[in-house]
Amino acid sequence: MSLLGIDLGGTKLASAVFTEEGSLLSRDSILLEGRTGEAVGKLVTSRIGILIKEAKSNNHNIDSIGISVPGISNTRKGTVWAPNIGGWESYPLMAEVNEIAGDIPVIIDSDRACHVLGEVWMGSARGCRDVVFLAVGTGIGAGILVNGELLRGSNDVAGAIGWMALDRPFRDKYSECGCFEYHASGEGIARVARDLLAENVTYSGMLRNKEPQNINASDLFNAWEAGDPLAKEVIDGCIEFWGMAVANIVSLFNPEKIILGGGVFGPAVKLIPTIMKEAIRWAQPVGVTQMSLEASSLGGDAGVYGAGYLAFKNLNTLSLTKK
Amino acid sequence: MSLLGIDLGGTKLASAVFTEEGSLLSRDSILLEGRTGEAVGKLVTSRIGILIKEAKSNNHNIDSIGISVPGISNTRKGTVWAPNIGGWESYPLMAEVNEIAGDIPVIIDSDRACHVLGEVWMGSARGCRDVVFLAVGTGIGAGILVNGELLRGSNDVAGAIGWMALDRPFRDKYSECGCFEYHASGEGIARVARDLLAENVTYSGMLRNKEPQNINASDLFNAWEAGDPLAKEVIDGCIEFWGMAVANIVSLFNPEKIILGGGVFGPAVKLIPTIMKEAIRWAQPVGVTQMSLEASSLGGDAGVYGAGYLAFKNLNTLSLTKK
Numbered sequence: 001m002s003l004l005g006i007d008l009g010g011t012k013l014a015s016a017v018f019t020e021e022g023s024l025l026s027r028d029s030i031l032l033e034g035r036t037g038e039a040v041g042k043l044v045t046s047r048i049g050i051l052i053k054e055a056k057s058n059n060h061n062i063d064s065i066g067i068s069v070p071g072i073s074n075t076r077k078g079t080v081w082a083p084n085i086g087g088w089e090s091y092p093l094m095a096e097v098n099e100i101a102g103d104i105p106v107i108i109d110s111d112r113a114c115h116v117l118g119e120v121w122m123g124s125a126r127g128c129r130d131v132v133f134l135a136v137g138t139g140i141g142a143g144i145l146v147n148g149e150l151l152r153g154s155n156d157v158a159g160a161i162g163w164m165a166l167d168r169p170f171r172d173k174y175s176e177c178g179c180f181e182y183h184a185s186g187e188g189i190a191r192v193a194r195d196l197l198a199e200n201v202t203y204s205g206m207l208r209n210k211e212p213q214n215i216n217a218s219d220l221f222n223a224w225e226a227g228d229p230l231a232k233e234v235i236d237g238c239i240e241f242w243g244m245a246v247a248n249i250v251s252l253f254n255p256e257k258i259i260l261g262g263g264v265f266g267p268a269v270k271l272i273p274t275i276m277k278e279a280i281r282w283a284q285p286v287g288v289t290q291m292s293l294e295a296s297s298l299g300g301d302a303g304v305y306g307a308g309y310l311a312f313k314n315l316n317t318l319s320l321t322k323k
Numbered sequence: 324m325s326l327l328g329i330d331l332g333g334t335k336l337a338s339a340v341f342t343e344e345g346s347l348l349s350r351d352s353i354l355l356e357g358r359t360g361e362a363v364g365k366l367v368t369s370r371i372g373i374l375i376k377e378a379k380s381n382n383h384n385i386d387s388i389g390i391s392v393p394g395i396s397n398t399r400k401g402t403v404w405a406p407n408i409g410g411w412e413s414y415p416l417m418a419e420v421n422e423i424a425g426d427i428p429v430i431i432d433s434d435r436a437c438h439v440l441g442e443v444w445m446g447s448a449r450g451c452r453d454v455v456f457l458a459v460g461t462g463i464g465a466g467i468l469v470n471g472e473l474l475r476g477s478n479d480v481a482g483a484i485g486w487m488a489l490d491r492p493f494r495d496k497y498s499e500c501g502c503f504e505y506h507a508s509g510e511g512i513a514r515v516a517r518d519l520l521a522e523n524v525t526y527s528g529m530l531r532n533k534e535p536q537n538i539n540a541s542d543l544f545n546a547w548e549a550g551d552p553l554a555k556e557v558i559d560g561c562i563e564f565w566g567m568a569v570a571n572i573v574s575l576f577n578p579e580k581i582i583l584g585g586g587v588f589g590p591a592v593k594l595i596p597t598i599m600k601e602a603i604r605w606a607q608p609v610g611v612t613q614m615s616l617e618a619s620s621l622g623g624d625a626g627v628y629g630a631g632y633l634a635f636k637n638l639n640t641l642s643l644t645k646k
Contacts, residue, residue: 130477142575146469153577153610154453160607163574165567168490170604178574179605244488251486251501252465252575254476281493282502284483287476 001315002060004051005308006067007114008044010084014301015047017055017062018308022122025060026051027304036086041093045100052104065106066311067097068114068303072156080108107314111135112159113150114306115296116143119259121309123298130255133296134161134245137262140181143306144253166244184241186217186264193220193234203230221267239271243278250283250291261296269295324638325383327374328631329390330437331367333407337624338370340378340385341631345445348383349374350627359409364416368423375427388429389634390420391437391626395479403431430637434458435482436473437629438619439466442582444632446621453578456619457484457568460585463504466629467576489567507564509587512540516557526553544590562594566601573606573614584619592618 002025007014009032016027035043048065055062071082078094085091097106109117116133119125125133125145133143140162144151151158162185163178174182182188194212197203205228210219223231246258260272276293298305325348330337332355339350358366371388378385394405401417408414420429432440439456442448448456448468456466463485467474474481485508486501497505505511517535520526528551533542546554569581583595599616621628 144575146474147472149470151469151576154579155577155610155613157607157610157613158575158577160574160577160610163570163605163607165570165605166488166491168563168567170601174605178607240491244491247486247488248571251483252467252481253474254478254481254483256477278493282486282488282497284480284486284501287478287480287483290478290480 001063002055003308003311003315004048004055004062004065005304005306005311006044006048006065007111007303007307008040008067008069008082008085009111009303010070010082013043013047014304015051016304016308017051017060018305018312020312022305022308026054032085037088037091040085040088041091041096044093045096048097049100052101062104064311064315065097065101065104066114066307066309066314067093067106067108068111068307068310069093069108070111072110073108074156075108075152078108105311105314105318107310109150109307109310110141110143110156110159111303112141112143113152114143114310115261115302116145116259116306117150117309117313118298118302118304118306119261119296120145121312122305123302124259124294124296125257128256130253131257131259132249132253132255133259133261133302134242134249135262136185136242136260136264136268138186139177140185140262142249146253161245161249164245164248166241166248180241180245184238184245186262189217189220189234189238189264190215192237193230196230196233200230205230207231217264218267235271238268239274239278242268242271242275244282246275246279246293247282247288250279250287254284254287255291257292257294259294259296261299261302265295324386325378326631326634326638327371327378327385327388328627328629328634329367329371329388330434330626330630331363331390331392331405332434332626333393333405336366336370337627338374339627339631340374340383341628341635343635345628345631349377355408360411360414363408363411364414364419367416368419371420372423375424385427387634387638388420388424388427389437389630389632389637390416390429390431391434391630391633392416392431393434396431396433397479398431398475401431428634428637428641430633432473432630432633433464433466433479433482434626435464435466436475437466437633438584438625439468439582439629440473440632440636441621441625441627441629442584442619443468444635445628446625447582447617447619448580451579453576454580454582455572455576455578456582456584456625457572458585459508459565459583459587459591461509462500463508463585465572469576484568484572487568487571489564489571503564503568507561507568509540509585512543512557512561512587513538515560516543516553519553519556523553528553530554540587541590558594561591562597562601565591565594565598567605569598569602569616570605570611573602573610577607577610578614580615580617582617582619584622584625588618
């Protein structure tokens with residue numbers, strides 16, 4: 001059996017063919033190069049068409065296709081909302097892919113859902129049934145597995161953990177992206193640093209050498225490594241927010257594992273023991289001793305692995321339904 | 324078919340016999356009268372024994388038994404942890420009930436799980452598949468239904484929402500009961516009022532007439548109705564916490580409904596529109612428009628109805644497994 005996993009990101013399209021045991025048969029990646037709207041749809045379908053043909057010529061048919069999208073997949077309508085792809089407010093991806101896939105079953109899900117599935121299949125959370133993938137990149141989202149099943153919610157928008165309220169009172173600046181994401185996403189780290197640079201006129205450390213609008217999370221981690229006091233203030237704040245978020249996941253979901261991933265983990269992986277200490281202060285005390293906090297082991301590949309596992313799970317669900 | 328629902332609380336034991344459609348055939352309630360340990364177990368088993376016999380003599384056998392407990396049911400070990408019943412750290416309730424129940428299947432779950440099941444069966448959330456019951460009484464807990472199934476977590480302690488971190492920085496006083504419960508439970512309302520009375524020496528309103536240690540949540544709601552400024556400060560704070568909690572449930576779970584219950588809702592039911600306004604500020608903006616915030620319609624009966632539905636669901640699961 002061969003499974004095709006497609007991971008559509010905001011800037012590139014990754015594809016991989018897997019065996020049902022999760023071994024990689026082939027993989028590739030193409031940049032979107034500024035494509036928007038239907039041009040992105042065309043890139044996805046043409047890639048799928050090529051890979052189906054290639055597989056045939058190698059005598060291993062594709063049996064199932066899973067697609068990870070950078071946004072929300074409306075499972076009832078077959079449409080995708082992807083804020084970083086122009087014209088993808090309600091894009092009919094399922095219909096387009098079905099046309100090229102023919103009889104091969106297709107399933108589409110959000111990147112956050114695929115991240116957790118990838119880690120459960122071949123990564124840090126292998127075999128877990130209750131596990132949360134907390135993705136901290138430009139934004140913040142969570143892929144949540146409850147008793148082995150993806151938590152979707154009533155309208156496919158569950159896991160929007162970037163909106164978690166953690167710091168009262170409400171401030172208007174939270175209304176664009178949510179309180180947690182405002183303070184502790186990749187963008188948030190840079191934003192908080194800019195605010196502090198503006199307030200703190202006497203600071204003359206290394207971050208003063210950059211144009212404030214060009215400062216990014218990476219600069220903050222570098223400055224923090226070098227012992228910069230302003231960077232320390234920003235990162236300490238993030239540790240507090242990440243610890244509170246981990247604690248809230250523990251108290252609500254009682255998972256076996258929480259996996260930290262996304263671009264920020266990355267450089268923030270070394271902070272995991274400190275984040276765990278903060279989480280222990282806040283969380284339900286029994287649940288927190290039953291949880292292990294770990295870095296993603298698949299990193300940037302979690303999405304494409306998750307799309308492959310999504311394809312695998314879908315095939316099993318379909319065969320159960322037919323019985 | 325007859326279903327026996329047992330709701331063991333911290334001070335009383337309620338029982339009810341239902342048809343599979345949820346109609347009440349009989350009900351009763353006994354006070355625990357200070358019983359602890361095995362005496363509580365004996366009360367439960369003797370009550371079940373009597374009700375099985377009564378049903379037989381009325382020609383409607385009990386087909387399934389569900390039990391709601393005021394704590395955590397360890398489904399693997401069959402034991403119960405109930406902090407308000409002396410000697411129930413790891414009480415072997417399942418074994419004791421099985422002895423009297425014989426072939427009748429028995430299932431035990433937490434009160435928070437039973438509350439949400441009761442509302443789904445015969446209350447405010449009838450037919451919902453994604454719904455959360457937020458119980459605000461002496462403490463705070465949540466019963467969470469995800470795609471029609473109870474969220475238990477890896478070790479049965481999911482839904483410990485009283486531990487939710489909502490107000491940084493961490494303070495030592497949170498370590499006994501959690502941040503959310505500290506500020507916004509029934510006990511929390513009284514606690515915050517006492518703190519304010521101690522700080523605010525110039526206040527001479529109606530709450531000054533009570534001994535601080537005797538003040539309870541009810542007094543605060545009465546003073547708030549009468550326009551007392553200290554009561555307003557306390558209740559405004561609670562509205563903020565409840566709104567943030569509702570928002571976090573929306574962003575994480577994307578439920579159709581959130582049901583507010585427990586002793587505090589009750590008097591706080593009239594605050595629901597204001598709590599909803601606060602939640603809208605914080606929550607993921609799509610999910611919050613898809614959610615309806617409602618009061619429990621079963622009130623104090625949610626537990627016994629939930630225990631009945633638990634019995635019903637267990638019978639169906641068992642018959643599916645046998646097939």
